[in-house]
Amino acid sequence: MTAAPRPGPVSSPIMLDGSAGGAVCVVGAGYVGLVTAVCLADNGRDVRLVEVEPTRLGMLQQGRSPIHEPGLDRLLAGVVDQGRLRVTGDMAAALRGAGVVLIAVGTPPTEDGGADLAQVRTALDAAIRHAEPGTVLAIKSTIPPGTTASLNRTLVRERLPLVMCPEFLREGSALSDFNRPARVVIGGDDAEAVERVAALFGHLDAPIIRTDPTSAEMIKYGTNSFLALKISFINEISHLCELTGADVDAVADGMGLDPRVGRAFLGAGLGFGGSCFPKDVRALDHTASYHGQTMWMLKAAIEVNAQQRRRFVAKVRDSLGGNLQDCRIAVLGLSFKPGTDDMRQAPAVDIIRHLEDLGASVSATDPVAIPKAAPLLGATRLVEDAYECVRDADAVVLVTEWPEFAALDWVRVAASVRRRVVVDGRNVLDGHALAAMGFAYRSVGRRAILPD
Numbered sequence: 001m002t003a004a005p006r007p008g009p010v011s012s013p014i015m016l017d018g019s020a021g022g023a024v025c026v027v028g029a030g031y032v033g034l035v036t037a038v039c040l041a042d043n044g045r046d047v048r049l050v051e052v053e054p055t056r057l058g059m060l061q062q063g064r065s066p067i068h069e070p071g072l073d074r075l076l077a078g079v080v081d082q083g084r085l086r087v088t089g090d091m092a093a094a095l096r097g098a099g100v101v102l103i104a105v106g107t108p109p110t111e112d113g114g115a116d117l118a119q120v121r122t123a124l125d126a127a128i129r130h131a132e133p134g135t136v137l138a139i140k141s142t143i144p145p146g147t148t149a150s151l152n153r154t155l156v157r158e159r160l161p162l163v164m165c166p167e168f169l170r171e172g173s174a175l176s177d178f179n180r181p182a183r184v185v186i187g188g189d190d191a192e193a194v195e196r197v198a199a200l201f202g203h204l205d206a207p208i209i210r211t212d213p214t215s216a217e218m219i220k221y222g223t224n225s226f227l228a229l230k231i232s233f234i235n236e237i238s239h240l241c242e243l244t245g246a247d248v249d250a251v252a253d254g255m256g257l258d259p260r261v262g263r264a265f266l267g268a269g270l271g272f273g274g275s276c277f278p279k280d281v282r283a284l285d286h287t288a289s290y291h292g293q294t295m296w297m298l299k300a301a302i303e304v305n306a307q308q309r310r311r312f313v314a315k316v317r318d319s320l321g322g323n324l325q326d327c328r329i330a331v332l333g334l335s336f337k338p339g340t341d342d343m344r345q346a347p348a349v350d351i352i353r354h355l356e357d358l359g360a361s362v363s364a365t366d367p368v369a370i371p372k373a374a375p376l377l378g379a380t381r382l383v384e385d386a387y388e389c390v391r392d393a394d395a396v397v398l399v400t401e402w403p404e405f406a407a408l409d410w411v412r413v414a415a416s417v418r419r420r421v422v423v424d425g426r427n428v429l430d431g432h433a434l435a436a437m438g439f440a441y442r443s444v445g446r447r448a449i450l451p452d
C-alpha cells in the first residue's frame with residue numbers, strides 16, 4: 001500500500017460522519033478494550049473482542065464484566081445477547097473479515113519507569129499473522145512517543161498500515177467519556193488508514209485531530225502528565241494554605257474561575273493514583289531521558305504525590321496526640337477513586353501500610369474494591385459494612401470519596417466510635433456538621449474544626 005503524504009504535526013479539528021467497512025476486532029478486554037468494544041457494538045458495529053485469560057474470557061462470554069464500571073454490565077449483556085459483540089480467545093477467527101484491529105492491551109511500568117511493550121508486540125505479531133490484506137491496525141494502548149514509528153519499521157513494514165489512536169477514558173465514567181469525548185486523536189502516515197479509523201468514531205459529536213503517530217502519542221502523555229502536574233500543584237498550595245491559614249477550596253475556586261486555569265483537577269486531597277497518571281508520568285520522564293532531557297517538573301510531581309500521602313498519615317497521628325501505637329483507625333475507601341474497584345496505585349494502600357507501620361490497627365471498607373484490596377493488605381481487617389468498620393475506632397479516616405460515605409448516618413457513627421476524630425482526605429464531608437456532633441474534624445488545606 002502506498003503511503004499518503006505525512007500529515008502535519010496537528011491538523012485542524014474537523015467533524016467526520018461515516019462508517020468503516022468490515023467488522024472491528026478489539027484485542028484486549030481491560031478497561032480500554034472492553035469499553036471500546038461494548039460502545040462500538042452498542043452503536044451497531046460488528047465487534048469481535050479477543051481475550052486470552054481464561055477466567056475473564058468465560059465471564060465475558062456469559063455477558064458479565066470482569067471490571068467494575070457503572071453501566072457496563074447492562075450494556076455488555078445487551079450487545080452479547082444481540083450478537084453484535086462476540087468474545088473469543090481465537091485471534092484468527094476474530095480477525096476474519098475485520099477491517100480495523102484495535103490493540104488495547106496493557107503497557108505496565110518496568111522497574112526503571114519505562115513502558116513494557118511486550119503485550120503490544122505480541123498482539124501486533126498475532127494480528128499481522130492473521131489479518132487479511134488491507135486491514136488497518138490501530139494502537140489504543142498508551143505507548144511512549146516514537147513507538148508507533150518504531151513498530152512500523154520493525155514489525156508492520158509495508159504489509160499493513162499502523163496508526164495510533166490514544167484513549168482518554170476515565171475509570172468510573174468511561175462510558176460517557178467514550179460517547180461524549182472532548183476529541184478523537186488519530187495519528188498515522190497513511191491517510192486512507194487514518195480515515196478508516198476515523199470512520200469508527202464518525203457518530204460521535206467530537207472534533208477529530210489527524211496528525212502523525214508520534215504527535216498522537218505525545219498528546220496522550222502530555223495530557224495525563226499535565227493533569228498530574230495540576231493535581232500536585234494544588235496539593236502543594238494546600239500545604240501552604242495550612243501553614244498560612246488560607247482555605248484551599250476558596251483558593252481553588254478563585255483560581256479555577258480564570259479560563260486560563262480552569263477548576264478541574266484542582267481538588268486538594270491525596271494525590272493521583274490509578275492505572276494511568278502514575279505510570280504515564282514516569283514513562284514520559286523515562287522517554288525524555290533517552291533523548292538527553294530531564295523532566296524536572298515531572299519528577300517533582302511524583303515526589304509531591306508521595307509526600308501528600310505521608311503528610312496525611314502525619315495528620316492522622318497528630319490528631320491522636322502524636323502516637324498511633326495501639327490506636328484503632330477506620331479507613332473509608334480503598335479504590336483509587338469512586339466508581340471503580342481498581343487498586344492500582346491507590347493512596348489507601350500506602351496510607352494503611354504506613355498507619356500499620358506506626359503501630360495502628362486498621363479496619364477498612366469500600367463499596368466494591370475489597371476483593372481486589374485483600375491481597376494487598378494482609379494485616380488489615382476488611383469489612384463490607386461501614387458501621388462495623390468504624391466501631392470502636394479512635395479515628396475515622398476518609399480516603400476515597402464514595403458518596404456512600406458522605407451519606408452515612410454520622411450520628412450513628414458518633415455513637416459507635418471510641419474517639420470522635422475524623423480526618424477527611426478528600427474534603428467532602430461537612431466539617432461544621434460533624435463538629436456539632438462532637439467530632440474534631442481535619443481536612444486537607446483547611447483549618448481544623450473542633451467541637452463546640
